[in-house]
Amino acid sequence: MKVVAFERSVQGTGASRRLRNSGKTPGIVYGSKDPALVIELDHNALFHALRKEAFHSSILDLEIAGKTQKVLLRDYQMHPFKPLVLHIDFQRVSATEKVHMRVPLHFTNAETSAAVKLQGAVVSHILNDIEVSCLPADLPEFIEVDLSKIEVGHSVHAKDLTLPKGVSLVLHVEQENPVLANARIPAVKAAETEEAAPAATAAPAAAPAADAKDKA
Template identity: 85%
Template sequence: MKVVAFQRSVQGTGASRRLRNSGKTPGIIYGSKDAAVAIELDHNALFHALRKEAFHSSILDLEIDGKAQKVLLRDYQMHPFRPLVLHIDFQRVSASEKIHMRVPLHFINADTAAAVKLQGAVISHIVTELEVSCLPADLPEFLEVDLGAIEVGHGIHAKDIALPKGVSLVLHVGQENPVLANARIPLVKSADTEAAPAATAAAPAAEAPKDKA
């Protein structure tokens, strides 16, 4: 994805306020051996870009005054109640240095899982993104979590998913091996099933008809 920015020479709270009033968003780009650079971006274009999943987990082509460089979105601040991007941070990336990045999870085949179709289980998504390590060229836009074989009472863990070539879980994620999704029978359904036999047993027996004198 391409992002267009311009170098910002004036900084400070007052300058940033004037910038926002003119439809721009202040930001910064840092990292690598180069000095940090203050930048400004068109607010509306940036606001719509932030609504795209790929903008948060992809290598971006940031063009500053006609010169492009590879960056990652690292942070941004939103106004507490207005649809306004207050500030944004980008980090430069090197093609030869590994990066750590949180990548979104896409859950597939939940509708065809036997636990759902035959047993009426409900699948809960416990984790929606994972932190991975890889070279910038190997960074996936998302990771797929196949739920087709999930069983009732069991979950899919981080180490259960297939990672693309060159991509690995960061150390602490691999050690913790968190549950990404699980399958459970709804409690209401279980309670209804248990209550039915009890109601049948408690029902009074019908009285036998009395003979007429």
Template identity: 85%
Template structure:
């Protein structure tokens, strides 16, 4: 994906506010051996790009002054309640250095599993992304998790996922091996018969004789 930015010379809170008022978003590029560069980007184009999954997990071609460089989106700040991007950070990448990224998980074929089709299991997604390490050229846009063979009461862990060539789990994920998804039978709430029983006992049975009236007092002499 291509991103067009412009180098900016003025910095500071006031300058950033004026920049946002003019429809631009301040940002920065850092990493590698080159110095950090402060930039500005068109806000509307950036806002729509942030809504795309690939923008968050792909190598981006960032063009400044007609020269492109490979970068990753590392961070961005949104306004607390307005649809406004306040600031964005990009990191330069080198073709020979491994990068750490959180890659989205795409869960597939759940409806084909016996657990769902025949046993009525519910698939619970515990994690929606996975932290991996790879060279920039091997970076996948997403990682597929095939649920066709998942069984009731079983889980799929990080180490169970088939990773693309050149991709590995980062060390702490490899050691912790967290659960990504599981299949379980939903708990059905039984009818509350205990509350209904006393009410049924209190009502007279059908056809039962009504209680006799109390004896009348004898007439006084």
């Protein structure tokens, strides 16, 4: 994805406020051996870009003064209640250095699992993204989590993922092996099943009374 920015000549609270009033968003680019650079971007274009999942987890082409550099979105601040981007941070990346990045998880095939189709289980997504390490060229836009074989009472963990080539879990995620999703029978459904079981066993008890009436 391509992002166009302009070098910012003035800084400070007042300058940033005037910048936002003119439809621009202040930002900064940092990282590598180059000095940090303060920039400004068109607010509307940036606001719509932030609504795209790929903008948060992909290597971006940031163009400044006709020159393009590879960056990652590292942080941004929104107004507490207005649809307004207050500030944005980008980090330069090197093609030869691994990056740590949170990548979205896309859950698939839950509806075809036996837990859902045959047992009426509900699959809960515990995490929506996960932190990985890889070279910029290997960074995936998302990682798929296949739920077709999930069983009731069982969970899918981070180590169960099939990661793309060149991508690995960061050390602390691998050690913690967090739960990504689980399958559970809803409490209401479980209670209904328990109530139905005694009723089914009690039904034959009414038969003798009926027989006695017929004999009378």
